[in-house]
Structures are given as C-alpha cells and as structure tokens.
Amino acid sequence: MPEGTQVTNSKTNAAPKVNGDIILEARNITKIFPGTLALDDVSFDVRKGKVNVLIGENGAGKSTLMKILVGVEKPTNGKILLDGEEITLNSTLDAARLGIGIIFQELNLCANMSVVDNVFLAREICQNGVINRKEQREQAEELIERLGQDISPDALVGDLRIGQQQIIEIAKALAQDARILIMDEPTSALSFTEVEVLFKVINELKARGVAIIYISHKLEEILQIGDHVTILRDGKKVTEAETQNINIPWMIEEMVGRNPAALFTRKERPLGDVLLKVEGLTLPRAGGGYLLDHVSFELREGEILGFYGLMGAGRTDLVDALAGARPLATGNIWLDGKPVLGTSVAERIEAGFVLVPEDRQRYGLVEPLSVLDNMLLSSLKNYLKGFFLARSKEKTAVEKQIKDLSIRVANPQQPITALSGGNQQKVVVAKGLLTHPKVLLLDEPTRGIDVGAKSEIFEIMNQMAEQKYGVIFISSEIKEVLAMSDRILVMTKGVITGEFSHQNATEEGLVVASALDSPLEWRKEIWNRKVNQ
Amino acid sequence: MEQESKPMKTEEQTKKRSITKTDVQQFLLRGRTFIALILVLVFFTSMSPQFISTANIVIMSKHVAIYALLAIGMTFVILTGGIDLSVGSIVGLTAMIAGGLINEGIIIPQLGVILYPHTWMVIVISLAVGTFMGTISGWVITRFNVAPFIATLGMLYVARGMAGLRNNGYTFANLVGRPEYGNTGFELLGAGSFLGINYSIWIMIVFALIAYFVSSRLPFGRHVYSIGGNEDTADLSGVRVNRTKIIVYSISGFCSAMVGLVIASQLVASHPMTGDTYELTAIAAVVLGGTSLAGGRGSVGGTIIGAFVIGVLTDGLVMLGVSSFWQNVIKGIVIVLAVIIDQVQQRMQERIALQEQQEIK
Numbered sequence: 001m002p003e004g005t006q007v008t009n010s011k012t013n014a015a016p017k018v019n020g021d022i023i024l025e026a027r028n029i030t031k032i033f034p035g036t037l038a039l040d041d042v043s044f045d046v047r048k049g050k051v052n053v054l055i056g057e058n059g060a061g062k063s064t065l066m067k068i069l070v071g072v073e074k075p076t077n078g079k080i081l082l083d084g085e086e087i088t089l090n091s092t093l094d095a096a097r098l099g100i101g102i103i104f105q106e107l108n109l110c111a112n113m114s115v116v117d118n119v120f121l122a123r124e125i126c127q128n129g130v131i132n133r134k135e136q137r138e139q140a141e142e143l144i145e146r147l148g149q150d151i152s153p154d155a156l157v158g159d160l161r162i163g164q165q166q167i168i169e170i171a172k173a174l175a176q177d178a179r180i181l182i183m184d185e186p187t188s189a190l191s192f193t194e195v196e197v198l199f200k201v202i203n204e205l206k207a208r209g210v211a212i213i214y215i216s217h218k219l220e221e222i223l224q225i226g227d228h229v230t231i232l233r234d235g236k237k238v239t240e241a242e243t244q245n246i247n248i249p250w251m252i253e254e255m256v257g258r259n260p261a262a263l264f265t266r267k268e269r270p271l272g273d274v275l276l277k278v279e280g281l282t283l284p285r286a287g288g289g290y291l292l293d294h295v296s297f298e299l300r301e302g303e304i305l306g307f308y309g310l311m312g313a314g315r316t317d318l319v320d321a322l323a324g325a326r327p328l329a330t331g332n333i334w335l336d337g338k339p340v341l342g343t344s345v346a347e348r349i350e351a352g353f354v355l356v357p358e359d360r361q362r363y364g365l366v367e368p369l370s371v372l373d374n375m376l377l378s379s380l381k382n383y384l385k386g387f388f389l390a391r392s393k394e395k396t397a398v399e400k401q402i403k404d405l406s407i408r409v410a411n412p413q414q415p416i417t418a419l420s421g422g423n424q425q426k427v428v429v430a431k432g433l434l435t436h437p438k439v440l441l442l443d444e445p446t447r448g449i450d451v452g453a454k455s456e457i458f459e460i461m462n463q464m465a466e467q468k469y470g471v472i473f474i475s476s477e478i479k480e481v482l483a484m485s486d487r488i489l490v491m492t493k494g495v496i497t498g499e500f501s502h503q504n505a506t507e508e509g510l511v512v513a514s515a516l517d518s519p520l521e522w523r524k525e526i527w528n529r530k531v532n533q
Numbered sequence: 534m535e536q537e538s539k540p541m542k543t544e545e546q547t548k549k550r551s552i553t554k555t556d557v558q559q560f561l562l563r564g565r566t567f568i569a570l571i572l573v574l575v576f577f578t579s580m581s582p583q584f585i586s587t588a589n590i591v592i593m594s595k596h597v598a599i600y601a602l603l604a605i606g607m608t609f610v611i612l613t614g615g616i617d618l619s620v621g622s623i624v625g626l627t628a629m630i631a632g633g634l635i636n637e638g639i640i641i642p643q644l645g646v647i648l649y650p651h652t653w654m655v656i657v658i659s660l661a662v663g664t665f666m667g668t669i670s671g672w673v674i675t676r677f678n679v680a681p682f683i684a685t686l687g688m689l690y691v692a693r694g695m696a697g698l699r700n701n702g703y704t705f706a707n708l709v710g711r712p713e714y715g716n717t718g719f720e721l722l723g724a725g726s727f728l729g730i731n732y733s734i735w736i737m738i739v740f741a742l743i744a745y746f747v748s749s750r751l752p753f754g755r756h757v758y759s760i761g762g763n764e765d766t767a768d769l770s771g772v773r774v775n776r777t778k779i780i781v782y783s784i785s786g787f788c789s790a791m792v793g794l795v796i797a798s799q800l801v802a803s804h805p806m807t808g809d810t811y812e813l814t815a816i817a818a819v820v821l822g823g824t825s826l827a828g829g830r831g832s833v834g835g836t837i838i839g840a841f842v843i844g845v846l847t848d849g850l851v852m853l854g855v856s857s858f859w860q861n862v863i864k865g866i867v868i869v870l871a872v873i874i875d876q877v878q879q880r881m882q883e884r885i886a887l888q889e890q891q892e893i894k
Contacts, residue, residue: 110762
C-alpha cells in the first residue's frame with residue numbers, strides 16, 4: 001500500500017506523536033528461530049537526525065532486530081519501510097546500497113589486515129579498477145583524526161588495543177557515509193575520553209541529518225546522547241519515550257519488567273567452610289588489556305555463587321581459567337586450603353574442578369557419540385579393568401546418573417543428538433559429576449532449554465549444594481541468578497563490580513553494577529546505595 | 534590535538550632506539566626465506582663450482598619457473614584459507630589436451646573433417662580447460678559447502694583420470710605439428726628464448742608481476758586477504774565471498790594449465806602422468822614463502838622466493854649426487870623447519886605488540 005511520509009494510516013496509529021521525520025520503519029516484525037521467539041510483533045521507527053535508542057536486557061531481541069535491519073537475518077513476518085517504501089534486504093550489501101550502515105557488537109575486523117584496508121574493505125576507492133592507495137590513506141587518516149585518535153593507518157589491526165579496534169570499527173562505518181547508522185554497543189571497549197569524542201561525532205552526524213540507531217547497556221550514556229528511547233523485553237516492544245522525559249530507574253523498571261517470577265526456589269541451607277579461594281586471577285587480552293583483572297573471591301562448601309554480567313564481562317573467562325582451559329591465566333587458587341598447582345584441564349579435573357561449558361554443542365558434547373560415551377568421557381580411567389574398559393562398570397555408573405538426574409533417555413546407547421536440549425545438558429552435568437568434583441562451574445547451564453528442564457537443572461544445583469559441593473553459577477538471566485544464588489558477584493570488563501547477598505540483591509542493583517565502567521564508579525555507586533538504605 | 538600527538542611521537546622514537554636488538558631479530562626472522570635462499574646458494578656453490586655455471590642456472594631457473602607458476606596460483610587459494618590439491622593433475626590434463634589438439638586435432642564426425650587449430654588456439658583452449666577445472670572446484674566448494682581439501686582431492690582424481698582417458702594412457706609424442714596444418718611452433722614455448730632468457734622464465738616473471746599487482750593493488754586482492762583473515766567479517770562487510778573463492782580456484786587452474794603447456798612444450802611430448810605430486814611442491818613453496826595455511830597472511834613475493842629455495846635445493850642435491858631418498862628427507866625437514874620459524878616469529882611479534890601497549894599504558 002503506497003503511503004505518504006505523514007502517518008495517516010489508521011494501522012500505525014500506535015506510533016506516538018511524530019518527532020522528526022521517520023526515515024526507516026520496521027513494522028510488526030516477528031522473528032522465529034528454531035525453538036525461540038526472538039521478536040514478537042515489534043515495530044520500530046527511526047527518525048532522521050536523531051539518536052534512536054534501543055534498550056533491553058540480554059536476549060531481549062535488540063541485536064536480532066538490528067540484524068534484520070541490515071539484511072543479515074530475514075524477518076519471519078513483517079516489513080521494513082525506507083522513506084515509506086517497502087524494501088527487502090538480502091545482505092549487508094543491499095543495506096549499504098540503501099545507505100544503512102552498522103557497527104556490530106562483536107568486532108568485525110580482519111586482524112590480518114591494516115587499518116586502511118579494514119576501513120575500506122569491500123568499498124575500496126578505485127581509479128580505473130586499481131585501488132587508489134593515496135586517497136584511501138588520506139581519507140582514513142582524516143577519519144581517525146576526526147575520532148581523535150593517533151593510530152597509523154598502516155598499523156595491523158590485530159596489533160591494536162581492543163578500544164582502538166572499536167574506533168576502527170566506527171571509522172569503517174563512517175567511511176560508508178550512511179544515511180542510517182546503527183551502533184550496537186559502540187562504547188563497550190572505549191575509555192571515557194574516547195566516548196566523549198564519539199559523542200561529538202554523533203552530534204555532527206545528527207546535524208547532517210543522519211539517523212542513528214543506538215544500542216547500549218550504559219543507561220547514563222543513553223540519557224546523555226539519546227533522543228528517543230524504545231525498550232524491548234523478551235522480544236516484545238514494551239514502551240517508547242523521549243529521553244528528556246525519563247530517568248534511569250524508569251528505564252530499568254521497564255527493561256526488567258514487574259513480574260518477579262517465583263519459578264525457581266532456593267532452599268535455605270547452612271554454609272560450610274571456605275572451599276575455594278581465588279586471589280588475583282588475571283588473564284591478559286590478546287589485543288591488550290585484561291579479560292580478567294586481578295579477580296579475587298571465596299566460595300564456601302554448599303554455596304551457590306551466582307555471577308551476573310553483560311556479554312564479554314569476563315564471567316566465562318573466569319570459569320574457563322578455573323577449569324584450566326586458559327593456560328595464560330595467572331593467580332593463586334586454593335582448594336580446601338591447599339594451593340592448586342596444575343594448569344592443564346586434566347590436572348584441574350583431578351584437583352576437583354569441573355566445567356559445564358556455555359556452548360553445549362561445541363564444548364560440552366561429542367555429537368557422533370552415544371549418551372554413554374559422552375557421559376564417561378572425562379572419567380574413563382575409573383572404568384578400566386586392566387587395559388580394557390569394563391562395560392559392566394560403565395553401565396552401572398551411567399544408569400545411576402540417569403536415575404539421579406532423571407535424564408529421559410530410552411537407552412544409554414542412543415546418540416546424544418536424539419535427546420532434547422535439557423536432557424543433553426543433564427548429560428553434560430552428569431559427565432562432570434562422574435569426575436567426583438568439589439567445585440562445579442556451571443556456565444549458562446540453562447541457555448536454550450525450556451522452563452521445565454530449567455527447574456530440573458536448578459533442582460540438581462540445589463542437590464549438589466546440599467551435598468557440600470561448591471557451585472559457581474553463571475547466567476545472563478537476571479531472575480535466575482537472583483532466585484538461585486546464595487551470593488551474587490557482578491562482573492564488568494574482567495573486574496568484580498558488585499557483591500550482593502541473596503537478601504539484599506535486587507534486579508536494579510545488578511543491572512547498575514553490571515553497567516558500571518570503573519571500580520571507582522562502582523564503589524561510589526554502592527556506597528551511595530548503602531547510604532540511601 | 535597537536536599537543537597530544539607530539540609526546541606520543543617522541544616516545545615512539547625513544548622506543549625505536551631502545552629495542553634495536555629485537556628489531557634486528559625481527560628483521561632476520563622476516564627475511565628468513567631470502568636468507569635461507571642465499572645460504573643454500575652459497576653452500577652449493579662452495580660444494581660444487583659448476584653449480585653457478587650458466588648452463589646450470591638456465592636449467593635450474595626452468596625448474597623454478599614451473600614450481601613458481603603453480604605456487605602463484607596456490608598462493609591465492611591458500612590466502613583465502615583454502616587448498617588446491619588438484620594442480621598436479623590439471624597440469625597433466627592440460628598437457629594431454631594440448632598434445633591431442635596438435636597431433637589429432639578436433640574430429641567432427643558429422644562433417645567427416647578434422648580441424649587442426651592453430652598453435653595459439655591450442656594454447657588458449659588448454660588454458661581455458663585448466664581454468665574451467667579450477668572453476669568447478671571452486672563452485673563445488675562454495676555451492677555445496679564442501680571442504681576445499683575434499684573438493685580438490687576429488688578433482689585430483691578426476692583430472693588425472695581424464696588425462697589418462699584422453700589417449701588411453703599413452704603419450705602424445707613429437708608435438709611439432711605439421712606445416713601444412715599450420716600448427717607448428719608449439720615447442721618454442723619451452724625452448725624459445727627472449728634476450729637469452731627462456732620463455733618459461735619470462736612467463737613466470739610476468740605472472741609474478743601480475744599476481745603481485747592483483748594481490749596488493751586491486752580490490753580483489755584485499756577481498757582474498759579478508760576472507761582468509763575473517764570470512765564472517767568479509768561477508769558482513771559486503772565482500773562477495775563465494776565469487777571471490779571461485780575466482781581464486783580458477784586462477785589456480787589457469788596457472789596449472791600454463792605449467793602443463795610449458796612442460797609439454799619442453800618435452801615436445803605429453804604424458805598423462807605429467808605433474809604428478811606437483812601440488813605438494815607448490816604447497817611447500819607457498820609455505821616456505823611465509824604464507825599461513827590458515828589464510829590471510831603471506832605474499833606473492835614470498836612465494837617466489839619459496840619456489841626458488843625448493844628448486845635450488847632440489848637441483849643442488851641432485852648435483853651433489855645425494856640419493857633421492859635423502860633429498861626427500863632433507864626437503865621434508867626444511868619445510869617443517871620453515872613453519873616452526875614462522876610460528877616463532879609470529880609469537881615474537883605478538884609479544885612485542887603486547888609490550889608496546891603496556892608501555893603506552
């Protein structure tokens with residue numbers, strides 16, 4: 001249906017008063033991934049010359065919506081209108097041709113190439129088909145200067161600090177001269193001054209009429225730079241507002257929602273002695289800086305210690321380092337009062353650590369193998385009779401686990417792929433338990449499994465804690481962390497930025513702590529909160 | 534802004550002065566293939582004075598030209614993170630195609646005539662066949678998402694089989710053509726020379742220059758490097774990944790066809806087993822030249838030097854009368870050693886970059 005620029009159609013009367021011209025419009029977008037509804041009938045307007053902010057918790061659907069707007073994903077339902085005309089995007093190339101550029105959340109650079117080559121990748125400036133290196137260099141230099149940096153255009157991107165790489169990513173998007181520029185967490189690795197420069201550039205772009213879509217977890221930042229805020233929760237659009245009319249508590253409330261689901265119940269239980277003590281655990285980042293920056297904490301017997309944080313905060317690196325999967329990690333670890341010296345995964349399993357990894361398919365399971373083979377993979381040497389594996393011993397051990405964890409499987413010889421996600425996850429947990437660990441490291445154990453399986457996993461966690469295991473539990477779902485943990489640590493950029501007991505932990509508190517930038521800021525913030533209470 | 538950038542520069546200068554030792558190490562490690570080439574040359578010259586004679590150099594550079602041509606095509610493939618195992622077989626197939634065209638022509642049974650194409654046409658058709666075989670490999674890899682190793686392994690068998698089928702396993706001998714058919718002169722490609730330098734060497738030089746230009750100055754070259762560096766990024770940036778990959782295998786096929794023609798012409802005969810196991814030599818030359826098998830890192834220049842090292846080493850060992858078994862042992866060790874040094878250099882580079890950042894902090 002052809003339509004003017006003014007919103008007169010009755011179908012779109014949900015849109016609030018028009019503030020600036022709408023250039024891009026996502027209308028009633030639904031996106032279904034196998035097993036999940038990522039976006040549910042979401043409409044999103046992008047205004048010219050404005051910073052259009054999109055916020056929501058991890059998994060709320062922000063990145064999916066952006067991927068649809070640049071043609072990386074296709075919507076299951078709904079349409080996209082540019083200047084009032086419907087468009088179909090099959091690739092980022094299509095989007096770029098229409099003037100839609102994006103700065104992706106994960107850095108999308110070729111580490112093996114120079115800064116200039118990255119900035120102009122697939123958009124080389126050519127003269128008679130030959131790259132005009134002088135022109136490219138000059139333009140790249142200009143862009144870098146505009147971003148207030150002193151990076152050589154010939155430097156290899158892989159040799160740059162992660163913050164500098166993000167600047168290059170921004171420069172790459174600016175080089176496109178887009179009419180609509182999507183920035184997905186552009187400041188996650190930037191320092192304070194670098195953020196200031198970026199904001200200056202954003203204001204310049206706004207003045208030139210560029211529409212900016214801005215995604216960030218840093219709520220103060222949004223109040224500073226944003227014009228219009230749209231909030232997503234669980235794949236649905238919750239609300240939208242002008243930034244001048246809102247404040248941080250309101251945003252958090254809307255993001256988190258007011259339905260504290262009492263799905264998961266934690267059992268009160270007494271805690272034992274200190275089981276695990278970690279001091280100064282440090283892991284350098286390849287591009288400079290730290291993935292883990294001198295992390296110290298303690299874990300008691302029978303304690304479930306939750307870790308909350310945004311993506312890339314260092315939680316996974318932490319459990320990987322404890323499990324021995326990060327050989328470069330340094331620091332002191334004591335288990336049961338004894339120093340843990342071994343550095344390989346095998347030695348750490350021997351010592352009593354076991355990891356249930358975040359990516360179940362890739363690191364947790366060997367797909368062509370059966371349920372039985374997967375479950376015994378870490379503890380094969382316990383089932384030896386001489387040189388051979390004793391089938392009967394294997395079977396008894398596996399059947400006991402299947403019963404204990406109520407894994408629904410017809411026969412242990414079934415291929416692991418025949419099981420549902422939740423049952424696969426239980427097999428991974430069983431594999432860990434068979435090594436007779438002391439500390440269980442559960443990295444997003446509930447990702448991608450349905451609610452019923454989730455509560456079963458939580459039941460297993462409760463059982464383990466009762467049996468005096470120490471449980472470290474990572475989840476990006478704030479409600480799970482709040483419900484299950486005896487104590488919660490929040491991480492940001494490899495630093496622990498908040499500690500909460502089960503009693504005094506709130507969603508707001510965790511969200512604030514996870515978006516804090518520097519230890520100084522979080523100390524101030526926490527102090528303020530204590531004073532207010 | 535000015536004030537900010539100035540102290541940075543002086544800092545850099547002082548740093549440059551202070552880390553000269555690592556600079557020297559880096560320089561030696563980076564130029565390692567070239568240094569190895571010089572060492573090999575010096576060693577063989579001191580062992581056998583004829584090594585540096587004009588006659589020997591001519592023979593050696595002919596061999597080097599063949600390895601280098603294959604390795605140039607292979608470099609593009611490996612830069613994208615792929616591999617082409619079919620080059621040796623395509624050499625054999627195109628040699629047989631050329632030989633057949635010269636000796637038997639194109640038979641058109643419906644008209645009862647035999648067309649004898651001009652020598653130039655023979656060359657063009659053979660090159661087209663080689664390129665086409667490469668294109669098929671690239672198409673299979675991108676269209677059906679087959680691992681390059683498997684797709685080109687398949688092509689290795691198919692092309693070699695077709696080479697045998699062309700003349701039931703027999704050789705096409707005496708490829709001189711006949712004046713009355715107007716298809717003479719094929720042997721010139723292998724025997725002829727310009728300014729006293731054999732054509733095959735000229736071909737290598739021209740191919741190397743073009744390849745260097747394409748890889749460093751054309752958008753296509755950048756796309757090749759970006760695919761090897763990070764295929765997802767390349768795709769999201771708008772690089773036509775599949776098309777680039779297909780072209781890369783076509784280039785490799787084209788280079789293989791060129792080698793098939795050169796060898797057939799040098800021997801004035803084509804045998805179905807021509808070029809057997811040459812793919813391994815080509816890969817070795819590329820790796821020796823500092824190109825990473827993971828893709829994204831390396832250069833045509835390095836490959837050429839790598840081809841020289843392999844060629845000189847082989848011929849030198851032959852001259853010294855080293856048994857062919859020992860030759861293989863030595864070549865094997867040299868190749869693995871080259872990659873070990875490559876890894877050492879990379880780790881050192883990373884360490885230096887990390888150090889620099891910490892100093893800035």
